[in-house]
Amino acid sequence: MADGDANAFSIEACLNFGPEFPAFQGHFPGNPILPGIIQLASVRILAARFLSCSLAASTLSNIKFRDMIRPGQSVKVNLFGQEKNGGWKVRFEISSSEAPVASGDMQLLPVGNSHEG
Secondary structure (H helix, E strand, C coil): EECCCCEEEEEEEECCCCCCCHHCCCCCCCCCCHHHHHHHHHHHHHHHHHHHCEHHHEEEEEEEECCCCCCCEEEEEEEEEEEEEEEEEECCCCCCCCCCEEHHHEEEEECCCCCCC
């Protein structure tokens, strides 16, 4: 679910990374978890799809990883974005049914003119 416009928006999404998702391979053998960089990329991609533009993270702050995401585990992602300094300041929270997983702030800036796919 998404609401807002290019000045302010909120997004709520449910994500599930299946066991075959490549990021689980090698992270870690016998005990796979979703890397934090993939969690951050998911936030950026959700915002880019809503705003219909390519985005890059210019600043990350207050990033906290509190729990792990396992193969096949569903998580809820909430984003709250506000236009700021030619980009968007985004506050995000990722949670599972058991616990908070990750949270933080990122500044996203538009890149090029292409649509994020």
